[in-house]
Amino acid sequence: MASSLSTVTRHKLQKESELRVEVGWESSIRLQVIDGTAEIFGTELPPQFKLTFTAGLKFAIFTWDGATVEIEGSAEAYVADETPMVSYVNVHAILEQRRVRARDAAASTTTTLPSTMNADAALQPQGPRVIVVGPSDSGKSSLTRMLLGWAARQDWKPTFVDLDIGQGSVTIPGTLAATPIEMPIDPVEGIPLEVPLVYFYGHVNPSANTDSYRALVKELARMLEIQFAANAEARAAGMVINTMGWVEGVGFELLLHGIESFNADVILVLGQEKLYSMLRDKFKTKPGVDIVKLHKSGGVVARSSKFRQRMRNVKTREYFYGLSNDLSPHAASVNFTDVQVFRIGGGPQAPRSALPIGAEPTADPTRVVPVTISHDLLHSVLAVSYAAEPDQLLTSNVAGFIYVTEIDIARKRLSYVAPCPGPLPNNLLLAGSLLWVE
Template sequence: MAGNKTFTLSKESELRIEVGWDAPLRLQLTSGAAEIFGTELPPQYWLTFPPAHKFAIFTWNGATVEVDGIAEVAYVADETPMVSYVNVHAVLERRRVRAKEASISNPSNHSESQGPRIIVVGPTDSGKSSLARMLLSWAARLSWKPTFVDLDIGQGSISIPGCIAATPIEMPIDPIEGIPLEMPIVYFYGHTTPSVNPGLYKAVVKELARTLEQQFAGNAESRAAGMVINTMGWVEGIGYELLLQAIDTFNANVVLVLGQEKLCSMLKDVLKGKPNVDIVKLHKSGGVVPRNSKYRQRMRIYRTREYFYGLTNELSPHANVVNFSDLLIYRFGGPQAPRSALPIGAEPSADPTRVAPVTITSDLVHAVLAVSYAKEPELLLSSNVAGFIYITDIDIERKKISYIAPCPGELPSRLLLAGSLTWVD
């Protein structure tokens, strides 16, 4: 579809759009009211969506939308699961109100004043991130400040892929800019699939949960607003085990299962001993597009590039050259203990969270490294990260490392973490 085109949306229908890879697309709401994943569209105002964006414009009562540019896909759908999604939001709203009232009448009773902790689960391409965004934006429109927790290391909605992160959502999420990044808490796992080191993934999830519990304990407003947790699409084998761990670790009390009967019945069975956990099966939207591994890989490159250069190349990352001795690089899952150090008959096993120093070689060119807030190597696991640098060159002879960082100045710490994350622009 190219050029200007006007779409008329009837009540409770949506316009589904996939922007091509090569050029941005503009659109404006010309009449009525509509929203993108829970965030209202401003009337008579042109919005520019960068390449590769996929989204749906939904209207409760009817709207007209003008689109200018080339879309790979653009069509109106009358059947959507939005009514069931907004019904879930209404139930969550009542729970938040109850929690807030409890925190006023009995400030010391933290369990009564705990708002909903929602975890969104389901296989790949079932619309988990879109539903999470809707629930967060609808809550923010009612002046709540829920916490968004992103456990999906493959995509990375808050930080770059390979991290798990959390951030408070104080405003409806901008349909173009995405999640606001003023104060995210980010932990570095370092790989885009949990199978590389499941033990480390579990440990990092625990660290994030612990940090959030501390914040919630001192903040009745955050506690009442609760959290929305987005998860990975891997729901079998180790993926299923990690899902159960996340439900447990974050004390989730609402489990929303998107588009899979089997997963829903397995969770109902395994969680039947927890009467305070509600499991709700929801239909996935027909607009969810299956994304193959090539597309995912491309999006990961896109997300990483966006971190350094901004959504529309508006940022200028800062190039820097330092000595090998200026940086201390580590990785998790260090080598195992030698047999000689073990009891007789015991087999050595790698410690998934052990920290091991990384020797600086040309293998680090194109690596994305996390800059940790840790003061010493032993604290790397329990410390969140300040940001990331990208290694552009290693000069072995002169012992110099060239890298780019999103901003000028010295790094907040000389302790860095490496995983298997690389990026070739």
């Protein structure tokens, strides 16, 4: 049974069991391993060292050989003896073998690498390209972190690809991103942000503009192919791809688009027999794609839409202020004429005169549309694009984000907050439907 923890509580965990913890919204906890060894999502916890976990977090502390865990503060926690961890680590062992084979094959061949991606790159030794799929609240993000953490503990540097726009594991929600994982993911601070490749979708729901989502998935995959073609180490380590929980209808089509765009060769299906069956039928004639059904953990907690929105606000705030309010964002303002704001999607695809008689023009979901700066942009989160020209905005990655704090129509000034001081790296800004109020 779950127990409400307060002050200091110790839990003795037996071999291959886990302590499942939910931190409330009004509190934080401090946690340490007193004896034995334990890990959170594949990252081993340092012994006798207190870690602080902030409000709203849900996680599990697993031990392979037994451990004693001390929690200081108020949270909900219980010990579970039945977990799918053995099957998860067995998957990791198979992926490890594939990485070793790819590395050894690369070392035994001398290949002149192309300066740009071409057909020859497909013949180069490849490590596993793993995509984790399943409905919402099936444990995809947790399994992804485990596989990345275990690989990093064995000195690989796998690439993490996040296609889950509603969550924002790498940076703010509404983005698609990729980053190399050079060490186990910090259980408190999360994914490192040294060199992420980030694309701005601008919405937390893929149905807002599925064509734009498809285009960004394709572009992210293309850029990673170029990087892999020139980096044998990254190629052998492979990638682990996290996906969204929309797996029905158009969501399934987007899932297939992601699998094919990244040339995924291992599909891990969590928590749904129907999805496993659909994918098996889809790829039964395609050699070299392994589809593996895995049980979801009993510790996976269903999250309400209200909880998800609150976590999105937390992630956005962390971007500007840091996990522990240790960053000092910079307030600034610019003239309306100093920046250009655009959206993706809108405007007719063709003039009415060019359409068949009786046909109505439809919106072009991938068109770059200029936005008139007005009070409608107040509290918007805008992406600062690396695009050189507006027509490159759809497929250009971004430098970072600002949020709009004031629109002064009379003075034609836009005030914003950025995570660091100095001028913006570019004057081309992208808007979506993301809003945030401090």
